[in-house]
Amino acid sequence: MITVTDARKNYGSFAALDDVSLDIPSGSLTALLGPSGSGKSTLLRSIAGLEGLDSGTVTIEGRDVTNEPPQRRGIGFVFQHYAAFKHMTVRDNVAFGLTIRKRPKAETDKKVDELLEIVGLDGFRNRYPAQLSGGQRQRMALARALAVDPQVLLLDEPFGALDAKVRTDLRQWLRRLHDEVHVTTVLVTHDQEEALDVADRIAVLNKGRIEQVGDPVTLYERPANDFVMGFLGSVAHFGDQLVRPHDIVLERDRATALALDAKVAGSPGVVEAVVERVVPLGFEVRVDLRADSGARFAAQITRRDAADLQLREGETVHARAVGRSSVVEVDPALAI
């Protein structure tokens, strides 16, 4: 369990962390999700001790480490740009923490071989980091961090510098690794898809504060506010409310739309809109719409529904919202 209490960190007049408190349960894989400048990296680096707090405390597994340097916190840290020791071989990189701890060579070699096998770099023992691809370097960095048996593993945008394909592969791999190793893991990311994909808990940060903490389904379906809703997926401004585009249903017939809408308690009503564009996106179709009020929004419907409706640009449709759970009040400042 990692507990952060009332953490505060200012850079000049900018509050990177504004009284943040957060509990991270042992064995979980928690994502700190937020836009750049939200304080997510500062929070992670404070847990690691790479950044000092102006006030507040950090405890790891019941031990107050607020004033401990990084080397005495029992952590493993993985950097976005790998931080590979360029002048050392893969073997020496992974062995670094054990060498520092003066472990016997045989024990170190055994551990290094084990880890290199887990991360799939067994054949690369004697290579230098410059001879590895980005994904391989990051796996080496993970093995290096795991070699010292950390109580917590901290990952700062670990896949941010990799290309899309490698990124998805590596995060699936990280998820499987976590299921095997069970070390408490905290991952910083600005990519909501990545957070939803790997994490079993997500903390959404904005402007140095935590907006909401919960499991991915809760956050997606019951966001605490507009920011969380907007950050965890696309949204449409529908009437005076925010809804997910895939929760918008289009009808040709106004009477049908009104009748079906009456069954949805507290729905935002039926909006008459003109079709501006129909964009096929693989198995879904995005329909760009303009309401009577002039507000633009998009609906995401299935290919089958789109085929049934036979929508053409310039036609009028009647839109209604379903899935009440993801409907929240619009902050007047955000409404168009």
Next chain:
Amino acid sequence: MRISTGTRISLRVIALGYLFVLLAVPIAVILWRTFSPGIGEFVASVSTPAAQSAINLSLLIVAIVVPLNVVFGVATALALVRGRFRGRGLLQAVVDLPFAVSPIVVGVALIMLWGAGGWFGGLDNAGFKVIFGLPGMVIATLFVTLPFVVREVEPVLHEIGQEQEQAASTLGANRWQTFWRITLPAIRWGLTYGIVLTVARALGEFGAVIMVSSGFPGVSQTLTLLVHSRYIDDHNTYGAYAAATLLMGIALVVLLLMTVLDRKRSDR
């Protein structure tokens, strides 16, 4: 832009001619003058007691100056790159001062500071000779060679950033271990080049050293002072050429040695 073959060739001829006249010709003349009377003559000229003493003194100064510059140069570079303190801009400017100030001015300043009647002149009166002694020559050489290690190491520190050091600290290394195992190997090339420049300059320094040396042959003459006094005072032109060749030779050996040593270490 396309350059015609004629222009390209003439540009090359001009560039090479310039280098040839300014660099190659003087060195060739000295080498030719040194070795035309035969290698025996050269050996005899550079093994007189005065010459041997000059070699020893020059090497002694290098041996004192280089370690001091390495320690303080790396510390200063770390402070300039990593530190956040008031007066960093001032420190930046001060480091470059030896580039801007003429060595002869350095010599004069040292005499005024350390000589009899200077601020620290008390030392001189107490019998510890700074000016006209080895300490004065070392201080003068330190002054003129101060920027080399700092300026070679600084950009390398900038380039490597702090992540490797932070990674080492999360893996359990303390500051000292991090410095030896991560920082030092990473700045190795910059440091090597800084040392080579320091050695070359320390061997070759003349203006600042002549001001603070008593200049007695066999006692307080460095190799550069020996070249000067042989040519000007003794009218021993050949001796001056021979000493100059020796000076170049030592600098060249140092350069080769550093390169070879470093290649060996990085091969390991």
